[in-house]
Amino acid sequence: MKLVTGFTATMMLWASTAMAQEISNDTVKIGAMVDMTGVYSANGGTGAVLGAQMAVEDFGGKVAGKQIEVISANYQNRVDVASNLAREWIDRDGVDMIIESTDSAAAIAIQNIGKEKGVMTIAAGSASTALTNAECSPLGIHYVYDTYALATGTGSAIVKSGLTDWYFITADYAFGHSLEENTATVVKDIGGTIVGSVRHPFKATDYSSFILQAQTSGAQVVAFANAGTDFSTALKQASEFGVVQSGQTVAGMLVFLTDLYALGLDVAQGLTYTTGFYWNYSDETREFSKRFKDRHGTMPTMIQAGIYSAVTHYLNGVEATGTDDAVTVRKWMGENKINDFFAKDGYIREDGRMMHTMYLAQVRAPGESDDKDDVSKVLRDIPAEDAFMPLANSACSLVKK
Numbered sequence: 001m002k003l004v005t006g007f008t009a010t011m012m013l014w015a016s017t018a019m020a021q022e023i024s025n026d027t028v029k030i031g032a033m034v035d036m037t038g039v040y041s042a043n044g045g046t047g048a049v050l051g052a053q054m055a056v057e058d059f060g061g062k063v064a065g066k067q068i069e070v071i072s073a074n075y076q077n078r079v080d081v082a083s084n085l086a087r088e089w090i091d092r093d094g095v096d097m098i099i100e101s102t103d104s105a106a107a108i109a110i111q112n113i114g115k116e117k118g119v120m121t122i123a124a125g126s127a128s129t130a131l132t133n134a135e136c137s138p139l140g141i142h143y144v145y146d147t148y149a150l151a152t153g154t155g156s157a158i159v160k161s162g163l164t165d166w167y168f169i170t171a172d173y174a175f176g177h178s179l180e181e182n183t184a185t186v187v188k189d190i191g192g193t194i195v196g197s198v199r200h201p202f203k204a205t206d207y208s209s210f211i212l213q214a215q216t217s218g219a220q221v222v223a224f225a226n227a228g229t230d231f232s233t234a235l236k237q238a239s240e241f242g243v244v245q246s247g248q249t250v251a252g253m254l255v256f257l258t259d260l261y262a263l264g265l266d267v268a269q270g271l272t273y274t275t276g277f278y279w280n281y282s283d284e285t286r287e288f289s290k291r292f293k294d295r296h297g298t299m300p301t302m303i304q305a306g307i308y309s310a311v312t313h314y315l316n317g318v319e320a321t322g323t324d325d326a327v328t329v330r331k332w333m334g335e336n337k338i339n340d341f342f343a344k345d346g347y348i349r350e351d352g353r354m355m356h357t358m359y360l361a362q363v364r365a366p367g368e369s370d371d372k373d374d375v376s377k378v379l380r381d382i383p384a385e386d387a388f389m390p391l392a393n394s395a396c397s398l399v400k401k
Contacts, residue, residue, distance in 0.1 A: 023066040024094060028324050030311060031095040033085060033102060036074035039203055039228035043256035044101025044125045047296050047304040052099060055311035063318045075102055082106035086113045096324040097314055101125030101303045104175040111140040120326040122310045125303045128178045129389060132351040136396035139326050143354045144306035145276040149387040150253055151182035153274030153360050158221055159192045163249050167219035168197035169210045169234060171226035179225040179253050195219040207234045211241050223251040232259045239267045256301045260363055260375045271363040277302035277342060278359055280374050284341035299373050309342035351396040355384035
């Protein structure tokens with residue numbers, strides 16, 4: 001009886017504290033930080049902001065009786081700009097939660113500022129596993145995908161098909177390094193070999209020397225550990241150099257729907273990749289995606305769909321607890337599962353990793369689909385526990401060993 005009474009008293013104290021905190025400034029303010037003009041503008045950009053806005057609209061525009069406001073900014077692919085914006089939003093504008101579709105270095109900086117300032121941050125577009133390892137935060141969530149999941153899905157599938165010798169063309173910054181490292185580990189663990197690698201600068205335009213090195217390496221697989229227009233430009237040039245025609249297989253380690261639209265099926269057909277979302281997977285994904293396309297002009301990428309889901313889960317937490325206090329809402333979000341078109345029985349681990357099904361997909365051949373938007377097919381589901389890094393391997397200080 002004493003245990004029940006003590007628990008009840010604790011819950012009443014927690015509830016009364018939350019009610020006392022209520023909603024700061026009578027508004028729940030969400031800041032969406034995205035690349036609107038650079039290499040990530042198509043897979044995130046204004047579509048990511050729209051995802052957040054649609055989540056707010058579908059929630060009714062209010063939470064816990066207070067208005068919800070979404071503000072957004074272009075961080076210009078610069079860590080210093082992202083850091084300054086995050087501090088201004090928190091200190092001057094009273095932003096309660098920052099969600100991003102940025103690169104990994106900027107995402108880490110934003111998450112560290114959120115930790116310092118006591119504000120929740122959600123990484124929806126960045127990929128580095130550092131966000132839930134060395135740089136983990138009690139107020140940080142990594143929502144859509146990461147380099148470990150991308151490597152596990154694509155790397156293992158290709159090696160198991162018999163293609164064991166790999167060469168990497170890698171973007172020379174935190175995301176590219178992490179993606180190459182994770183993929184190389186997967187490849188080697190299941191019997192493959194890394195023949196070599198080369199790194200290219202961010203926003204490169206000429207990949208000819210890198211592609212020639214990959215061709216002369218004799219590798220069976222040429223893996224592109226880059227993203228956005230870096231990836232699509234590199235793949236177009238690989239096609240012009242006849243990489244596939246010469247007998248090598250091309251692997252895209254981070255592929256977005258917008259990349260496939262830009263490349264076209266003639267160039268991208270047969271490409272195997274891992275994704276956290278595909279618009280034509282179920283009735284629920286189709287319903288959301290068609291509404292999104294009506295307003296944005298294209299079907300949503302996994303980032304754009306993931307931001308909708310993340311903002312909705314955050315607002316559910318604010319509604320349930322009656323406060324926008326970051327610690328309180330983060331606790332609720334970690335204790336309650338996510339069930340929507342993006343994730344079924346998704347959950348947020350103690351390290352901040354949102355656990356959900358990933359998908360191994362393959363680009364269709366020209367003429368294989370009557371719907372011009374349906375450019376891929378899902379080959380198989382990858383359960384969350386198979387896709388993401390096990391907690392046993394985590395370097396996060398929040399994980400109890």
